[in-house]
Amino acid sequence: MASKTLRVLFLGPKGTYSHQAALQQFQSTSDVEYLPAASIPQCFNQLENDTSIDYSVVPLENSTNGQVVFSYDLLRDRMIKKALSLPAPADTNRITPDIEVIAEQYVPITHCLISPIQLPNGIASLGNFEEVIIHSHPQVWGQVECYLRSMAEKFPQVTFKRLDCSSTSESVNQCIRSSTADCDNIQHLAIASETAAQLHKAYIIEHSINDKLGNTTRFLVLKRRENAGDNEVEDTGLLRVNLLTFTTRQDDPGSLVDVLNILKIHSLNMCSINSRPFHLDEHDRNWRYLFFIEYYTEKNTPKNKEKFYEDISDKSKQWCLWGTFPRNERYYHK
Incomplete structure (x- = not known):
């Protein structure tokens, strides 16, 4: 029986650094069709709505220039949209998105x-x-x-x-x-x-005509979520990265610290934190922020995952775990 051809979206056209990230991710797969997308929103939308697409590769951040805000905002908007669709009162404040992050890639930007x-x-x-x-x-x-x-x-x-x-x-x-x-x-x-x-x-x-060498862009590999539970992560011996977004009870003093302190209580090391402004609707107040954190876990951490999730639920207003995936070895390359 012939194996299924994987169809992978990336921010096009072909030959871009996004294309290189997709090639790196699926280099050991023999039958892959790489499909250039015209924009980052198309990389998200087509993956969600076209079941013939298996994966999508999008840029997230650059080691020199920081956030790719398009990608951050598309993740933010999906969490907010999903939260607004929940019945009131909802029986949980955990948001389960339609897509998940299953891997990361790093591409040196070498001109x-x-x-x-x-x-x-x-x-x-x-x-x-x-x-x-x-x-x-x-x-x-x-x-x-x-x-x-x-x-x-x-x-x-x-x-x-x-x-x-x-x-x-x-x-x-x-x-x-x-x-x-x-x-x-x-x-x-x-x-x-x-x-x-x-x-x-x-x-x-x-080769390598950049004025400053070492500039690298990080990419996320996305797929449609198959079930409401956490994705299974192959035990590669590498640290696992968890991407979690949350909102806080803004008027509660120390509300951000309360959420971050949960990582310390459960002996988890946070490796990045970012934020993006958000509005629930056009009448919503200004200066509200959705936070992005990444933290490391190993095979048996946290020791009590359900208690960790329960604590996050207790201290945040709403939260979403986008995925758990192995830390790519290219992360350590200079």
């Missing part, structure tokens, strides 16, 4: 200078052109500013121009198209990932 044609003398060949036009995503320019400045100083006789693209992967495609249309004294280049260069069969002139 390359890419050419549509092979340059015989590498970057030294740029001195043979009157004009060099570089294509990339607008966010990239600030990450390679020193590199581009030094390149312009190295070839003072060359005019350098920049063109914005919708993604780093698309910049390689646009570079190739423009190269075939322009005259011989103009060279088009792109700044993108090694994956994008390979995908478009382009040539890497220089």
Whole structure:
């Protein structure tokens, strides 16, 4: 019997760092169809509503720039929407979402200078052109500013121009198209990932041109929830990460501390905390926040899981456990 083809959504187009995260996650699976999505909301919506989609890979945070707020807000909005749909009074303040987090991936953001044609003398060949036009995503320019400045100083006789693209992967495609249309004294280049260069069969002139190396983006792997209970986590020997969101009784002094103190009582180590503002409706008060915490567990911790959940329920207004998953080994890479 033929195995089922896994269908995996990622923030497209192909060749982006999101695509690389999806490839990393499912590299040991033989039959996978990777489907680029136009936006992060589409990655969530299509997974929830299209049963032919098995997984979705979305960016969550960057080691330099912090939160990817689109992803945080989409998680927040789903918790709030689910909470509002509960009957009043609800018999529990635990929210069970329709999707869950089952894994994480880390992708180093390493930019390359890419050419549509092979340059015989590498970057030294740029001195043979009157004009060099570089294509990339607008966010990239600030990450390679020193590199581009030094390149312009190295070839003072060359005019350098920049063109914005919708993604780093698309910049390689646009570079190739423009190269075939322009005259011989103009060279088009792109700044993108090694994956994008390979995908478009382009040539890497220089690797790792970032001004600051070590920049990494973290991605979450999502799937539809199959039941209301906690997901089963394979025992890999690695620490397990738990992503939990909650709201507090805002007017109670120390309400946030009360929730966080539960982690200490149960000997659990919190590894991150973030917050996003929320409104229940257009008439709701301002300055209310939903908190995101992540904490570590091992095979037998917490010792009394049900008591831990009971304590969280007691001290928070509403809460949601999005998933428990192994800490990816790439987390420790510099």
